Amino acid sequence: MRIIVLGGDGYLGWPTAMRFAARGHEVWAIDNYLRRQMALETCSEPLFPSPNLIDRAAIFHSVTGHTVRPVVGDCTDPATMFSLFAEVRPNVVVHYAEQPSAPYSMMGFDTARRTLRNNLEATFNTIWACLERAPDCHIIKLGTMGEYGTPNIDIEEGWLDVSHKGRKDRFLFPRAAGSLYHTTKVLDTDLLWFYVRLYRLRVTDLMQGPVYGISTSEADHDRRLMPNFHYDDIFGTVVNRFLVQAVAGIPLTVYGGGGQTRGYLNLNDTLQCIELAADNPPQPGELRIMNQFTETFSVNELAERVVEAGRSRGLKVAIRAVPNPRQEKEHHYYNPAHSALIDLGLQPNPMTTEVLGEMLDRVREHADRIVVDRILPRVSWNREVSA
């Protein structure tokens, strides 16, 4: 297959590009380094530096013989996207090209606007680059479980059958996200669904939970191929943040009551899911939505697992509740379906003590680089009204 990875320099984009190349596909990876720029601007650099996309691709080729074709470009620029799609005529495009941080989107007007514009326009251009240059291309879009929020009913995989006053219809599952970042993914879904039903695009929209992990079979060839690893409050997800806190010898900071429950998955399972989606495309005119996670945990349960993993490595890890900087329910019902990817063949890698322990080992190699100041929450969802 001919595959374009949008956001190919990212935490998920780079491992995805390597995986498809290692499987023998022709792979292009495009990125404008927006996440690197935002991390720099907010003092949120990752734990260790990564080579740029051109250099990563060269290293990958020299180490494995496989090819990822790097493209430095902006997916919000229509000319860039139209010419790339015309050149490649992709069978599959994997769309990760979005500002990925909820706290970043909540810092104020400028970061909110940048999030809205970047994410919507990248999606809009992806739709139109396919329509105009590769209409049979399968779009694999990364959404988020956060689109659904925490409703009081079971979360189905994308769709809901509704009975109302004796009549029935089927709708997109209602969405109510907890940050502007997550809300842009709701808007993405609305846009994709409109163009799918009108122009018969093929789209897979994956509602993904937070991902953890740093090791993949391709990244493990050479340390310079590792995905970027953020541990700060803005770009780091909770598992990575806890692991760094454990290594730094500071208590794991649980936000509020710690009952917030989400679906998580290992980076290797993300790669499996993307491959399964690509190998099983939907029909034209179908918006296929799958919930992409393997296990649900509360924040308190995650913290306990990291304590246990620390113990296995001789680290004594404490837990400390801090005021929740976000507006979210700390105790809520949560029962999301997630069988569609299992049915396609996903073999989950559970979050074992050993998996977390190996991540701790990796983090410890870079322990001297940890900047403690950037772990505690710096962005609040509770706005000081300035009137």
Add this chain to the structure above:
Amino acid sequence: MRIIVLGGDGYLGWPTAMRFAARGHEVWAIDNYLRRQMALETCSEPLFPSPNLIDRAAIFHSVTGHTVRPVVGDCTDPATMFSLFAEVRPNVVVHYAEQPSAPYSMMGFDTARRTLRNNLEATFNTIWACLERAPDCHIIKLGTMGEYGTPNIDIEEGWLDVSHKGRKDRFLFPRAAGSLYHTTKVLDTDLLWFYVRLYRLRVTDLMQGPVYGISTSEADHDRRLMPNFHYDDIFGTVVNRFLVQAVAGIPLTVYGGGGQTRGYLNLNDTLQCIELAADNPPQPGELRIMNQFTETFSVNELAERVVEAGRSRGLKVAIRAVPNPRQEKEHHYYNPAHSALIDLGLQPNPMTTEVLGEMLDRVREHADRIVVDRILPRVSWNREVSA
């Protein structure tokens, strides 16, 4: 009250600004003439020219003694919006500042992109100009009944109580619009709902049906104060188009089977609804959604009513079905609720033969200006795939 009308040069914006000024409120009207520009670009000028916003405001003042303060500016420019809101500190903002044409949004990539960017960014800036400069301001946003599409269940006013597997929750009523223009209003609703629940804005989102009419008590003072009147396939709504066809002596062009049913209202009822919303603001943190129309008709029923009105004026009017340029259901269930505005005091002006007859009289005064070529559909929803 201090009131800003965004899109104050438009078909609804200008009559709204005059109405509030005539009621003694302080009124600012901002517009960048985008609709005039798009109409010019697509050969869709209105039936008669209107003075520009500055001149209209001067004429209105000279004729009535009331004041509308005109501002020529772009609501997608944050600096313009922030400084306007800082200066005015509005109690109410009425947001009409959107590209209003479904066919325009379906012409191709460029018009779709312009629609998406203009509409979303105007809404986003409205939200943030309120948050930063007038946080207690009541936002009255014009949505559309088209956000809901034509579901197989009763359409409620904005919200739906759902029971699922023995549990219950309340959600935004599911939306599935039939054009990109209508879809941008779905995205607007999602954005507003996010910021309402997070930052406790006060928002009324009015799901309005197609509006008809040209006469209001303020506009009737002087012909130069009339709202603009589009009759073409791109900016004209179906009732206005039929009336012009009746006067031009060409058959009323019913799209497809003509069973498409929508909720309609008179321009004077739009003005009543906006006043009622402004006089009855929601609480902080409330997104109040009301369905704004007074009667439902199929396209075939509308055509019959125009035939009857023509007969009352001695015009012999024919009806002709043409291939439907849109993708929409031509026979469908349609039962939308619309009691919330009645409960606030709306007194509907029904679409009588006399009301349509008076509109025919106005159109006949300008019969020599009718350009027949621009009435038939020029934009198709059915895309030629270019691959």
